[in-house]
Amino acid sequence: MTKSSSSSTVIKAEKLNLDFETNDGVVHALRDLDLEIEAGEFVSFIGPSGCGKTTFLRVIADLETPTAGSIAVNGQTPDQARLARAYGYVFQAPALLSWRTINRNISLPLEIMGLSRAEQQERVERTINLVGLDGFGGKFPWQLSGGMQQRASIARALAFDADLMLMDEPFGALDEIVRDHLNEQVLQLWKKTGKTICFVTHSIPEAVYLSTKIVVMSPRPGRITDVITSDLPDDRPLDIRETPKFLEIAQRVREGLREGHADE
Amino acid sequence: MTNLQKLLNAAATLCGFYALVTGIGALSPALLVAAGLVIAGGLRLSPVLAGAWPGAWSIVMRSQFDLLISFVAAGAVLAALHDGMAGAVWAIAIAAWLHGWLAVEKTIADDARSMGHNWVVSLGVPLFFGFWLLFFWEALTIGLGIPTVLLPPPSMIGARLVSSTAILMADFRQTFLKAVLAGYAIGCGSAVLVAILVDRNDFLRRGLLPIGNFISALPIIGVAPIMVMWFGFDWQSKAAVIVIMTFFPMMVNTLSGLSAASVMERDLLNTYAAGYWQSLFKLRLPAAMPFIFNALKINSTLALIGAIVAEFFGTPIVGIGFRISTEVGRMNLDMVWAEIAVAALAGSASYGALSLLERRVTFWHPSYRTE
Amino acid sequence: MTETLKQKVLPVLTIVAAIGVIWYGFTVYLNAPWQIDQYEKSATEWSMNDLVRDTMAHDRPVLPAPHQVVVEIWKTTVQKKITSKRSLIYHSWITLSSTLLGFVMGTFTGMMLAIFIVENRAMDKSLMPWIITSQTVPILAIAPMIIVVLNAVGLSGLLPKALISTYLSFFPIAVGMVKGLRSPDPMLIDLMRTYNTSRWQLFFALRLPSSVPYLFTSMKIAIAISLVGAIVGELPTGAVAGLGARLLSGSYYGQTIQIWSALLTAATLAALLVIAVNIAAQITQRMMGVPK
Numbered sequence A: 001m002t003k004s005s006s007s008s009t010v011i012k013a014e015k016l017n018l019d020f021e022t023n024d025g026v027v028h029a030l031r032d033l034d035l036e037i038e039a040g041e042f043v044s045f046i047g048p049s050g051c052g053k054t055t056f057l058r059v060i061a062d063l064e065t066p067t068a069g070s071i072a073v074n075g076q077t078p079d080q081a082r083l084a085r086a087y088g089y090v091f092q093a094p095a096l097l098s099w100r101t102i103n104r105n106i107s108l109p110l111e112i113m114g115l116s117r118a119e120q121q122e123r124v125e126r127t128i129n130l131v132g133l134d135g136f137g138g139k140f141p142w143q144l145s146g147g148m149q150q151r152a153s154i155a156r157a158l159a160f161d162a163d164l165m166l167m168d169e170p171f172g173a174l175d176e177i178v179r180d181h182l183n184e185q186v187l188q189l190w191k192k193t194g195k196t197i198c199f200v201t202h203s204i205p206e207a208v209y210l211s212t213k214i215v216v217m218s219p220r221p222g223r224i225t226d227v228i229t230s231d232l233p234d235d236r237p238l239d240i241r242e243t244p245k246f247l248e249i250a251q252r253v254r255e256g257l258r259e260g261h262a263d264e
Numbered sequence B: 001m002t003n004l005q006k007l008l009n010a011a012a013t014l015c016g017f018y019a020l021v022t023g024i025g026a027l028s029p030a031l032l033v034a035a036g037l038v039i040a041g042g043l044r045l046s047p048v049l050a051g052a053w054p055g056a057w058s059i060v061m062r063s064q065f066d067l068l069i070s071f072v073a074a075g076a077v078l079a080a081l082h083d084g085m086a087g088a089v090w091a092i093a094i095a096a097w098l099h100g101w102l103a104v105e106k107t108i109a110d111d112a113r114s115m116g117h118n119w120v121v122s123l124g125v126p127l128f129f130g131f132w133l134l135f136f137w138e139a140l141t142i143g144l145g146i147p148t149v150l151l152p153p154p155s156m157i158g159a160r161l162v163s164s165t166a167i168l169m170a171d172f173r174q175t176f177l178k179a180v181l182a183g184y185a186i187g188c189g190s191a192v193l194v195a196i197l198v199d200r201n202d203f204l205r206r207g208l209l210p211i212g213n214f215i216s217a218l219p220i221i222g223v224a225p226i227m228v229m230w231f232g233f234d235w236q237s238k239a240a241v242i243v244i245m246t247f248f249p250m251m252v253n254t255l256s257g258l259s260a261a262s263v264m265e266r267d268l269l270n271t272y273a274a275g276y277w278q279s280l281f282k283l284r285l286p287a288a289m290p291f292i293f294n295a296l297k298i299n300s301t302l303a304l305i306g307a308i309v310a311e312f313f314g315t316p317i318v319g320i321g322f323r324i325s326t327e328v329g330r331m332n333l334d335m336v337w338a339e340i341a342v343a344a345l346a347g348s349a350s351y352g353a354l355s356l357l358e359r360r361v362t363f364w365h366p367s368y369r370t371e
Numbered sequence C: 001m002t003e004t005l006k007q008k009v010l011p012v013l014t015i016v017a018a019i020g021v022i023w024y025g026f027t028v029y030l031n032a033p034w035q036i037d038q039y040e041k042s043a044t045e046w047s048m049n050d051l052v053r054d055t056m057a058h059d060r061p062v063l064p065a066p067h068q069v070v071v072e073i074w075k076t077t078v079q080k081k082i083t084s085k086r087s088l089i090y091h092s093w094i095t096l097s098s099t100l101l102g103f104v105m106g107t108f109t110g111m112m113l114a115i116f117i118v119e120n121r122a123m124d125k126s127l128m129p130w131i132i133t134s135q136t137v138p139i140l141a142i143a144p145m146i147i148v149v150l151n152a153v154g155l156s157g158l159l160p161k162a163l164i165s166t167y168l169s170f171f172p173i174a175v176g177m178v179k180g181l182r183s184p185d186p187m188l189i190d191l192m193r194t195y196n197t198s199r200w201q202l203f204f205a206l207r208l209p210s211s212v213p214y215l216f217t218s219m220k221i222a223i224a225i226s227l228v229g230a231i232v233g234e235l236p237t238g239a240v241a242g243l244g245a246r247l248l249s250g251s252y253y254g255q256t257i258q259i260w261s262a263l264l265t266a267a268t269l270a271a272l273l274v275i276a277v278n279i280a281a282q283i284t285q286r287m288m289g290v291p292k
């Protein structure tokens, strides 16, 4: 990537450890994680269920406190970064407030930031358009399909307009076609805005298609087994997924995942 | 026709025959017409008619036809009540009721097939049921000659409601408009505020939640005599009883409601760096609304009971509870029942208003979602 | 174990202790005016210590101190013969028996209504609104009349009071049980339909078992409210026995300590009853193989 040369480090994790105390013992969710993410990168996290992908994003977002090691977001502690509203988070489930219309859900973070009415409306219109939900702004979340709800929650994160986006399996609940479509859109958005994106997924093609960097993780204790830098061109039509280059990277990811499993 | 419907129809017809056979000479013309209609209704069971004349058959099968039979018969019975109730009249009363039931069964079967909200079903059916309650109350008390000092018939209570409006209004004002409203507002309002304060401290919350739950189950109404001693005979002491009675259910419900928002929703607000008050007003209070309304509804009935019972321990000479206890002593049961009717009406109206408000405020809750 | 102690018991005990302290504070504060009046009448010198001591030793205090109430309860339970008219155990038993009778009848009525409502749509539409309306009738207020009327038709003693408890307790049971009977997953019901189960097989195999947890939750509410019904049933009738009668006579004669001891006994009784239902719930659910 050309962008990385000119930019700074957005996320820097060193020897990051996180243990959960549970009733039946300690769960090592993250073990000795070292990772650096530069501004403008698109980083995918892939790994079997329960390997700590969500936990890592939550550490970045200051929703979880590491037991040892250090983590810096934009050179600050996660807490400072959160208070500076440095990132938008898309949760594994839509997490829309059911008493607010889609429009008002999207404007929720904007209200909290204290933006003016006009600014709020402008941003809501822009992002709702971006995710293809025009005309549904006046509906309530429960009147929409699961996929539409997830798109609304992406719109909400986009409206927040932070430079760092943390997305936890945002497309897990969607059908293949919509998923392809949204993949394209996220990619375009990323290119247009130059945001840094951390993206959790279970799909190898999705990870390869989207990312500049793929982080492969293995479970119990959760750690990084491989970091693959993708040298696919910036311009990625959907059929790039049939090219040998793409398949080669996908193969590396698959091997990384298998290795992790063999350890277990 | 379902089996149940056939059974109801057949039973009604039998009653009609019984009435005709036993009472042919003695029945009033209205009752005779009613018996005739009931028997005509029975003809619908015959397969011959259905085969010979399907168009007309499908019309007389309608629920409206049963409703007509039922009302004509009920009217005839009510008109004949004071002449003494022979077995034939009872048979027609029962036939009337069976046709009423049949009409409801048919209406509801139609409704099950159609979509959307049906006011006839959600309002008409219960009102119709209420009519039958009153009908049999009237028929039994007058027909069996139950002394009015034991149980007055609804017509007598109705007459009392009309003739003693002034007294009833004064009692209503004293008990409901003064004691109940004040106590309810103070009790519920302060409980919500206390719950919000307590909720900030985890230790307090964990201590108060079980205690509040326990106190809600106690016969708090027993503090009534103490409150009357402390706050005097007027409405203030009743309001105090209500405050104590409504406080704990509201506090407990609000506390549970404030933790009803899901972990993910709270995390979401955290990622926005939302402050305490922002997440309270934008997330936690709205999410608590179903719980708060639950308590508001429970409390609306508790409050009325609290005020009336507290009046047993001393009042100025006005108030629903006062009137009930004195009129019972004087054996004026129609007045007592009129007061009860006023209280029940006030209670139902408050409950209904709260339910409507709840529907508007918590329209998003799964139990109300439409579309 | 120590964890639950810290998490659950400690906060509760702290609050109870705080309530005790506040209670003592109010005892002194509320009883002080009368006491000071006494001092002045008899022109006694008094210190704060005297005041605190004396306000807690009134015969008819505005608010008795907790220990006075406890002593009174002790005197009227342990130190009295159970058959004595002044034994709180005797009065509790009177109240308890009508509570239990009313509760049993209320539970039965509530369950029957719930079954009718769930199995017949006409019943559902006609009855449900009236079941709710029934609770807006201040039944406790008609208690005296009900008892007079029932006495007149030859019913006396326990039953009239129990009927008031029944009226109050059938409601939570009916509402909870309807919820419970309707709680099975529609998918499970459809599954049973594919087995060609009859309506009653479906009821006994699926609906009834899934309603059990709801039933017990409602029973906890119902038994508490049955007790309230029994106590209030004793209030206005000039009844001579029962906790309600103790409340009433206490208020006639200004015997505040007697009122409070009856109240505290009622509270204990309520707690014991709810605990008993809880234990029954646990045993039943264990027998049904439901993990806690």
Ligand SMILES: Nc1ncnc2c1ncn2[C@@H]1O[C@H](COP(=O)(O)OP(=O)(O)OP(=O)(O)O)[C@@H](O)[C@H]1O
Pocket: A020, A021, A022, A027, A028, A029, A047, A048, A049, A050, A051, A052, A053, A054, A055, A056, A222
């Ligand atoms: N709050 C918690 N308390 C205890 N253990 C937890 C908690 N949150 C997560 N864990 C454990 O930490 C491990 C990592 O969980 P995490 O949610 O990060 O997995 P994941 O990689 O996101 O899985 P998935 O792909 O299924 O979403 C799991 O073993 C999980 O059981």
Ligand SMILES: [Mg+2]
Pocket: A053, A054, A055, A092, A168
């Ligand atoms: Mg996850």
